[in-house]
Amino acid sequence: MQPVIILNFKNYRQVAGERGILLATEAVELANKTNTQIFIAPQLIDTSLFSAKGLKVFAQHADSVSNERSTGKVTLSNLKQAGVVGTLVNHSEYPQSAQDVREIVEGAARLGIKTCVCTPDLDTLSILEGLEPDFVAYEPPELIGGNISVSKARPEILTRFFGLLDNFSPSSIKLCGAGIKTSEDVKAAKLLGAQGVLISSGVVLAETPSSALLSVIDGFF
């Protein structure tokens, strides 16, 4: 299968608005040339701006509400309207309850929105039983944004995580994230069972983001 990259822009000012469009467009071009599947998670406020450019957009977050009297919440139906193809769920920077995770994954599936459930530890996997989100990412919060990748710092946990995932959610595509910056980090993750990565600062904050992304992509091949 094609390697998967979810490029999370978070709220980094370097990729706000049109500046982010430039990197996203370059990223998609690189992915197309290298037979890699890439999804962009722009800043929530930029979601429609990015999807209107034909980019495959993941929302950074969705709320498990359908009531239209929900000030400030982000509903799945509005995200569908905004043209997203998927959404992150339970990112460690915006953690959600097990009930919310369940409701969002099930609600998104009904709307044809893909889900990537982020899990900070092995215990969280149990909430996925029977849910089958499209992607599940192991992302230890303490390594996010750092210089040691999850694949280098937690090889044994990553192996156990992917093994458990085969039991709890066998159809989910296996991702990992946190500190991934180089092709070596990706090669190590792939050897441990990863089918893709969730990445942010290693690309968005790089001196030349497109070169950093190409290095990451090289790690899959």
Ligand code: G3P
């Ligand atoms: O969503 C992925 C993100 O949390 C990983 O961050 O900066 O360690 O690649 P980073």
